[in-house]
Amino acid sequence: MRQWWQQGSPWVWFSASALLVCLGLFMALLGLIAVKGMHHFWPAPLVQFQLTEQSRPQLGRLVRSVSDRAERKDRAYRLVDRGDLIVDASSQLPGRYLLLEAHQLLSDRPKQAVWVQLQDGRTFYGKQVGQETAPSDAGLWLDLGMAAPVLISAVEIRAYWLPNQLSFRQKGAVFWQEWRYFLTASPSQNQSAGGIFPAIFGTLVMVLLMAVLVTPFGILAAIYLHEYAPKNWLTQLIRTSVYNLAGIPSVVMGVFGLAFFVYVLGGSLDRLFYADQLPAPTFGTPGLFWAALTLALLTLPVVIVATEEGLSRLPQAQRLASFALGATQAETIWKVVAPQAAPAMLTGLILAIARAAGEVAPLMLVGVVKSAPQLPVDTQFPFIHLERKFMHLGYHLYDVGFQSPDAEVAMSLVYAIGLVLLTLILLLNLSAFFLRQRLRRKYRLID
Amino acid sequence: MQTTVQTTMQTKVAIHEFSLWLQHQQVLDAIELSIPANQVTALIGPSGCGKSSLLRAMNRMNELMLDCRSQGQVLLDGQNIYQSETDVARLRCRVGMVFQKPNPFPKSVYDNVAFGLRLQGQRSRRRLDEQVESALKQVGLWSEVKNRLHHNALTLSTGQQQRLVIARAIALQPEVLLLDEPASALDPISTLKVEELIYELKAAYTVVIVTHNMQQAARISDYTAFLNQGRLVEWAETHTIFTQPASQQTEDYITGRFG
Ligand SMILES: Nc1ncnc2c1ncn2[C@@H]1O[C@H](COP(=O)(O)OP(=O)(O)OP(=O)(O)O)[C@@H](O)[C@H]1O
Numbered sequence A: 001m002r003q004w005w006q007q008g009s010p011w012v013w014f015s016a017s018a019l020l021v022c023l024g025l026f027m028a029l030l031g032l033i034a035v036k037g038m039h040h041f042w043p044a045p046l047v048q049f050q051l052t053e054q055s056r057p058q059l060g061r062l063v064r065s066v067s068d069r070a071e072r073k074d075r076a077y078r079l080v081d082r083g084d085l086i087v088d089a090s091s092q093l094p095g096r097y098l099l100l101e102a103h104q105l106l107s108d109r110p111k112q113a114v115w116v117q118l119q120d121g122r123t124f125y126g127k128q129v130g131q132e133t134a135p136s137d138a139g140l141w142l143d144l145g146m147a148a149p150v151l152i153s154a155v156e157i158r159a160y161w162l163p164n165q166l167s168f169r170q171k172g173a174v175f176w177q178e179w180r181y182f183l184t185a186s187p188s189q190n191q192s193a194g195g196i197f198p199a200i201f202g203t204l205v206m207v208l209l210m211a212v213l214v215t216p217f218g219i220l221a222a223i224y225l226h227e228y229a230p231k232n233w234l235t236q237l238i239r240t241s242v243y244n245l246a247g248i249p250s251v252v253m254g255v256f257g258l259a260f261f262v263y264v265l266g267g268s269l270d271r272l273f274y275a276d277q278l279p280a281p282t283f284g285t286p287g288l289f290w291a292a293l294t295l296a297l298l299t300l301p302v303v304i305v306a307t308e309e310g311l312s313r314l315p316q317a318q319r320l321a322s323f324a325l326g327a328t329q330a331e332t333i334w335k336v337v338a339p340q341a342a343p344a345m346l347t348g349l350i351l352a353i354a355r356a357a358g359e360v361a362p363l364m365l366v367g368v369v370k371s372a373p374q375l376p377v378d379t380q381f382p383f384i385h386l387e388r389k390f391m392h393l394g395y396h397l398y399d400v401g402f403q404s405p406d407a408e409v410a411m412s413l414v415y416a417i418g419l420v421l422l423t424l425i426l427l428l429n430l431s432a433f434f435l436r437q438r439l440r441r442k443y444r445l446i447d
Numbered sequence B: 001m002q003t004t005v006q007t008t009m010q011t012k013v014a015i016h017e018f019s020l021w022l023q024h025q026q027v028l029d030a031i032e033l034s035i036p037a038n039q040v041t042a043l044i045g046p047s048g049c050g051k052s053s054l055l056r057a058m059n060r061m062n063e064l065m066l067d068c069r070s071q072g073q074v075l076l077d078g079q080n081i082y083q084s085e086t087d088v089a090r091l092r093c094r095v096g097m098v099f100q101k102p103n104p105f106p107k108s109v110y111d112n113v114a115f116g117l118r119l120q121g122q123r124s125r126r127r128l129d130e131q132v133e134s135a136l137k138q139v140g141l142w143s144e145v146k147n148r149l150h151h152n153a154l155t156l157s158t159g160q161q162q163r164l165v166i167a168r169a170i171a172l173q174p175e176v177l178l179l180d181e182p183a184s185a186l187d188p189i190s191t192l193k194v195e196e197l198i199y200e201l202k203a204a205y206t207v208v209i210v211t212h213n214m215q216q217a218a219r220i221s222d223y224t225a226f227l228n229q230g231r232l233v234e235w236a237e238t239h240t241i242f243t244q245p246a247s248q249q250t251e252d253y254i255t256g257r258f259g
């Protein structure tokens, strides 16, 4: 036992278990988001329920079971989504989501239960009237549990299936189709339906623009700090300050971006170049460019720190070799130092992207909106519209999850958006990562 | 201090009263030394005595070190290279240097040798090819690397790297070549090749070589300078130093009874 301690084995176990706990938490997080996010698109069976003994059976999607702990009676409730509601004067409708007691749920899962979504994003669950497997030319007659069947015209229908009849493979096909729709369509029904394409696109454009802004600045600043600046207390002070910039809360950066970039810089730009459009602001209002610039400022220290680290890992002998061959300092930096520190610069970029893509708070102040009428990039000159407001996945997630009136509809959607955001960040990072691997193989000296 | 050299000899590099401090520690103390043109001068002395520093003084590499201060003159063809108007990059093209530890760039073998040439503005692919080939042939590396010219130079063995950095330096055709233990990682055959190379180079270049190998110094050098603790103890024609050294210290060092 003493020997076991002396050999330092406990430390191996401690550190290994710490790692294991971290990994476990990561896996739990990723697993939860992946499973819940995927679940959003898997066609759920439709069940039948009856509000009162006398009322007509209706169809709904079983969301989950809720057990009433407070009363300690173990009364099980079921949360059921009965879809969007067609309001007619005769019916008193209590809302889209219903909390039902077990006896209100009928055991029957009718084969003709239809899931139908309209172009505008409204979803209905109803029983098909008649036997056709596809909507006729006129449209689809649905029994929505109201006094009479409702006709939904064919042009209005976006998607349509009979979930209780689908085989596993067919469900899979529906799953992919819905994913594709989610990734490529615009949101509808006050963000609760439709897709998230504008948000994906906005995030991507904003992050790339941020990368384009922060990379040259960060790298040049790091090169100056490490290669040119005299090594004295002033340089050290500047370096420390830059490193500490990384600790500024991002929302404070957002305030700065709004106050300085938007109002001061943007306001001046407007007075100089867009005077004819005043008082309607062009750049003097939150927009894509200011958001990217604010995030660039936020991630600048990350790039500088990573680049400097790479520069200081480069052996001095490499610089001396270059000088000894008659290179000037500039030639040494561009031909020897910078290429070999490129992997480190990319590391900085990866970290910057990871940070920027997940940042929401400052963006709310400098350019992100709940829903933007236009994409920031289109076919109209000048193609990329830096002054436009844009949508962002992180903000969209917040908006759907916490600003929508219907928390239930949001739940699984939030996971789906989270999954997309995670995947997007992962893809951005992976591409930078592979670029870095290629560079590393090229310059094998430093890792 | 002994100076037993005929004054008729043309001096390429003259070092006058040169002192050097690195990080507030004196490394060279009032060195007075002439490097004759088209001759091989060997610098010998115990480890840490300042041989590498003295070499670096001749192409102003010391000033790239942290906290360096120097005093005195180094004249290249009668021009003080420590004047403020000296073009240091140009100076280092004229005075080439090979470091104690081989330090090839993590680029291809070809790009390593062509590095200096490209800096000089050589853009012609054909001329570059020729010059790279001839430099590699001179150091006896051509046959070993001609099929992997475009492989990363760091995949070469240490001995090959050592010859590569020599090739890289002589590709620029410097007037003076400073070699800091160029054969420390070489097998006897490669060592012989490098020694032959140095012998050939003598015709066109002035060579200063640091070595810890007394036989090597005796074999290849025309003049030998013995340094100890930052001071020049003795400087003379090589056979004089090895047969009748003026100073007891030198004799002890050469015969291996030192310290
Ligand atoms: N960058 C530096 N900063 C401070 N001191 C240094 C530096 N480089 C060398 N020195 C010191 O200068 C002295 C001479 O070093 P130098 O490298 O010239 O010795 P050397 O004769 O080449 O030794 P060796 O035979 O081991 O290569 C040593 O005492 C060393 O500690």
Ligand SMILES: [Mg+2]
Pocket (backbone or CB within 6 Å): B051, B052, B053, B100, B180
């Ligand atoms: Mg040395």
